[in-house]
Amino acid sequence: MLFGKHVNKFYLKYGVFFLLGVIALILVDYYQLLIPEYIGNIIDGLNGEEGVEIIDEMADITQVIINLLWIALVIVFGRFAWRIFIFGTSRQIDYDLRNKMFAHAEKLSQSYYGKKKTGGLMALFTNDLNAIRMAFGPGLLMLFDVLILGTLAFYKMYNLDPFITYMAAIPLFLIAVLATFVSKITRQKFRERQKAFEDLSDFTQENFYGITVVKAFVNEIREIRAFAKVNKNNQEKNEAYIRVSTLLHVSIELFINVVRVIMLGLGALLVMNTIGEEADFTVGNLTTYIGYFGSLIWPMMAIGRLINMRAQAKASLDRISEFLDEPIEIKDDREQLEHVDEIYGKITFNNLSFAYPGTEKLVLKNISLTIEKGQTIGIIGRTGSGKTTMVDLLLRLYNLRTNELLLDDHDIMKLPIKTIRDSIGYVPQDNFIFSDYIRNNISFADDEADIELVTEMAKYSDVHQNIIDFPSQYDTMVGERGVTLSGGQKQRISIARALLKKPNILIMDDSFSAVDTKTEESVISNLKKLRQGQTTIIIAHRISTIKEADQIIYLEDGEVYAKGTHDELIKSCKLYHDLVLRQQLESELEGEE
Numbered sequence: 001m002l003f004g005k006h007v008n009k010f011y012l013k014y015g016v017f018f019l020l021g022v023i024a025l026i027l028v029d030y031y032q033l034l035i036p037e038y039i040g041n042i043i044d045g046l047n048g049e050e051g052v053e054i055i056d057e058m059a060d061i062t063q064v065i066i067n068l069l070w071i072a073l074v075i076v077f078g079r080f081a082w083r084i085f086i087f088g089t090s091r092q093i094d095y096d097l098r099n100k101m102f103a104h105a106e107k108l109s110q111s112y113y114g115k116k117k118t119g120g121l122m123a124l125f126t127n128d129l130n131a132i133r134m135a136f137g138p139g140l141l142m143l144f145d146v147l148i149l150g151t152l153a154f155y156k157m158y159n160l161d162p163f164i165t166y167m168a169a170i171p172l173f174l175i176a177v178l179a180t181f182v183s184k185i186t187r188q189k190f191r192e193r194q195k196a197f198e199d200l201s202d203f204t205q206e207n208f209y210g211i212t213v214v215k216a217f218v219n220e221i222r223e224i225r226a227f228a229k230v231n232k233n234n235q236e237k238n239e240a241y242i243r244v245s246t247l248l249h250v251s252i253e254l255f256i257n258v259v260r261v262i263m264l265g266l267g268a269l270l271v272m273n274t275i276g277e278e279a280d281f282t283v284g285n286l287t288t289y290i291g292y293f294g295s296l297i298w299p300m301m302a303i304g305r306l307i308n309m310r311a312q313a314k315a316s317l318d319r320i321s322e323f324l325d326e327p328i329e330i331k332d333d334r335e336q337l338e339h340v341d342e343i344y345g346k347i348t349f350n351n352l353s354f355a356y357p358g359t360e361k362l363v364l365k366n367i368s369l370t371i372e373k374g375q376t377i378g379i380i381g382r383t384g385s386g387k388t389t390m391v392d393l394l395l396r397l398y399n400l401r402t403n404e405l406l407l408d409d410h411d412i413m414k415l416p417i418k419t420i421r422d423s424i425g426y427v428p429q430d431n432f433i434f435s436d437y438i439r440n441n442i443s444f445a446d447d448e449a450d451i452e453l454v455t456e457m458a459k460y461s462d463v464h465q466n467i468i469d470f471p472s473q474y475d476t477m478v479g480e481r482g483v484t485l486s487g488g489q490k491q492r493i494s495i496a497r498a499l500l501k502k503p504n505i506l507i508m509d510d511s512f513s514a515v516d517t518k519t520e521e522s523v524i525s526n527l528k529k530l531r532q533g534q535t536t537i538i539i540a541h542r543i544s545t546i547k548e549a550d551q552i553i554y555l556e557d558g559e560v561y562a563k564g565t566h567d568e569l570i571k572s573c574k575l576y577h578d579l580v581l582r583q584q585l586e587s588e589l590e591g592e593e
């Protein structure tokens with residue numbers, strides 16, 4: 001049986017089903033052990049042994065057959081019942097635990113995903129969960145079968161002849177000792193095997209993800225070699241695991257055969273000794289005894305499998321528990337939570353400094369800045385200057401010190417995260433598109449949104465014409481991560497998705513980098529109309545994108561180097577002025593071409 005903080009409650013929740021399963025199992029085991037008795041009686045009857053009725057009439061044989069048929073029927077129904085109750089429940093536990101894990105995964109912070117790889121996480125959801133399901137399904141079944149069938153068969157064997165049963169018990173005791181010793185090694189080997197699978201999964205996933213880069217750099221051969229290495233490690237770890245588990249399996253089989261030989265030899269001696277004397281151990285008895293032992297083989301074999309299965313499940317439960325125990329760093333602080341339902345759009349950075357969790361380097365330094373509700377703000381600056389970090393903080397993706405960042409004059413750390421994120425529309429730099437219909441990608445914020453609203457938002461972001469050119473238009477299925485769309489189409493679908501939320505604060509992180517200046521102009525002019533009185537923050541590398549903003553922030557190495565309108569910055573900020581000149585020159589050169 002598998003115990004642990006995250007699985008104990010399933011015994012309570014599904015206790016009744018397990019109990020019904022075990023009752024069905026007891027019935028099957030009990031009836032199964034009646035068969036050797038019947039067969040022994042028939043043999044003794046045919047042999048004409050004393051004290052046993054001679055079976056020479058059709059009526060008796062018919063009765064025996066009818067009884068055996070009844071037994072078979074009970075066994076069939078019993079097996080059906082325990083399968084439904086025990087295996088069905090193990091599937092239910094698998095379902096519950098997977099849901100719990102996914103819900104937890106959704107709540108974990110950005111930093112967690114920064115340090116963990118997707119392939120490894122996938123291994124938890126596949127191999128590890130499977131090992132736990134096996135422990136609750138076949139594992140639990142084997143455990144009870146070992147206990148019930150094993151004890152019953154042993155009891156019956158003991159009743160027939162205590163001496164041979166004692167002799168058989170010695171090797172069985174040795175099995176138990178061996179099993180305890182081997183189970184520790186098995187668990188370690190299984191852990192190593194899972195880790196190797198996790199690495200393999202990570203490698204494969206990342207490689208498929210970056211297949212375009214691999215091809216562009218003609219690095220297929222190098223990747224194939226690197227894969228072979230990871231794959232080899234996986235194979236070796238699997239082999240090591242199989243070696244230990246096979247050793248266990250074979251040893252148990254060997255012991256069983258030893259016991260069988262002991263029993264047959266001793267049983268035959270007993271039968272021979274009694275010939276001509278008092279017939280207390282007959283040929284029928286020996287047949288029955290061997291029959292009981294036959295029923296005992298499965299539970300004995302099951303011990304080995306049970307040990308393997310439990311070791312696997314324990315290792316997997318450890319890994320899953322580590323994941324489920326990962327603290328949720330970004331959450332509402334219940335003690336000082338202010339009950340605010342909506343953020344209207346004023347943003348205040350109050351001497352804010354920030355370093356990513358686990359790092360020392362300040363990525364943002366002493367940022368002080370006020371953005372009034374309804375303003376359009378442009379953020380510009382060299383790559384790596386901290387622009388994305390600044391807007392990520394607005395989404396409360398990271399924890400901050402108190403009063404460093406205020407939304408509508410409330411400290412962001414005291415606001416409900418749901419309120420913050422509900423009030424913000426975000427167009428991320430990587431424009432992630434789900435493998436779903438285009439319309440569902442746009443209506444991601446609101447499942448109820450009708451096609452008219454979806455179309456309207458696509459028009460505002462100037463992607464409607466592209467969409468209706470597709471044969472299935474808004475019902476076009478997008479490939480994984482939007483691979484069937486162009487960069488510019490992805491960007492504008494992503495903008496439409498954020499607009500549909502009608503957010504009080506809209507953040508656009510480099511959202512025009514893949515569109516031409518004409519499209520950019522058209523979207524920006526649409527935004528002006530649509531977002532009157534609402535706060536909009538636009539991060540850009542092109543001056544043309546933010547020229548019209550009420551305020552432009554020039555970030556340099558995590559600091560606000562300059563701020564003001566376009567005209568003010570041209571005069572006051574040399575870096576900005578140089579940038580304008582450079583971009584003008586570039587566009588003139590492009591025009592000449």
Ligand SMILES: Nc1ncnc2c1ncn2[C@@H]1O[C@H](COP(=O)(O)OP(=O)(O)OP(=O)(O)O)[C@@H](O)[C@H]1O
Nearest residue numbers: 114356359363382383384385386387388389390429
């Ligand atoms: N998750 C992270 N953990 C640690 N450091 C990070 C993380 N994300 C970004 N950084 C670092 O923070 C700094 C600022 O990054 P940021 O993405 O905010 O820059 P940016 O101005 O948006 O750049 P770009 O214009 O290229 O998008 C960089 O030095 C970057 O290496």
